[in-house]
Amino acid sequence: MAEYRLEDLARASGVSARNIRAYRERGLLDAPRRVGRAALYDDYHLSQLNTISELLRKGYNSAHIAEFFESIRQGADLADILGLQRAVLGRDAEESERHGGPVHIDPHGEEGRELVRYGMAEVVDGRLMMVDDTAAEILDRAPDPALYIRALVRFVEGAQESVDALAEAFVTNLTEVYHARVGVDRLPRPEDSDVLRQVIEDYRALGDRVMAVQFAKATRRHMVASASGYTAGILLDGAWQPRRGA
Incomplete structure (x- = not known):
């Protein structure tokens, strides 16, 4: 989950830093x-700001929005909606506070900048810190960390389009479930929120499985093709000679 300083959150949300402070105070x-x-703010705060901005565009003032957080509107309060958004976004920043560990490369070098650019690491006190435990453990034991980092960056670049398409399908299907269960432009009732939250968690798990299974199949297909091409090249070049019997 991305993290933002106040100025970054203001830029990403289109809400001024002054208004963000005011929303916190209220x-x-x-x-x-x-x-x-x-x-440090995260994607959940960004989602909250987007919801507040949407309510303001629909004509609610700050006092009305405050009431949404404190009282029931059409069977559910705004916190229920944000609870669903939290399920979509995954773990809270507090639950993700532990970093994977330092990576012993120059944070200002090409590999370090790439890791930071793709959100896989951040610079803390002049050191490059991975944000994922597994990646940190692998890089820590890697015989050539720079080689592994280049591979990791390629993996991220190669996955972006597929992951984005999967996320789009996730949101489309979730929207259909929401409209069927709750209706269009309506807030969920408490019992609806429980069902929708479970659907979100199940869809996330299914999406994870789809990515894992499809990646395994595609990797095997490419490995077989690569091995076949390598073997054919040896045979065509005449580099392989059959062993003669004794």
């Missing part, structure tokens, strides 16, 4: 995670 926006003196 209880509309959850408190950020504190790291020393720095306040």
Whole structure:
């Protein structure tokens, strides 16, 4: 999950830093995670701001929106909607606070910049820190970390289009379920929220399985094709000679 400083969150959401502070003071926006003196926001806060902005566009003022957080509207309050959004976004920033560990490469070098650009690492106190435990463990034991990092970057670049298509299918199907269960432009009832939250979790699990299974199949297909081409090349070049019997 991405993290933002106040200025970054303002830029991503289109909400001024001043208004973000005001939303926090009025209880509309959850408190950020504190790291020393720095306040860090995440995608959940961005989702909250988008919801607040949408309600403002529909004619609600700040006082009305505050009531949404505190009282029931059509059987559910705004916190229920944000609860569904939290299920879509995954773990909270607090649950993801532990970083995978440092990577012993120059954070300002090409590999370090690529890791940061793709959100796989961040610079903390001048050191490059991975944000994923498994990736950190693999890179820590890698005989050539730079080689592994280049492979990791290629994996991310190669997966972007497929993952984006999967995410689009996820949201499309989830929207259909929501409209069928709740209706268009309506807030869910408490019992609807429980069902929808379970659907979201199940869809996420199915999406993870689809990616894992399809990746395994595609990897095997490409490995077989590569091995076949390599073997054919040896035979055509005459580099292989059959062993003669004794």
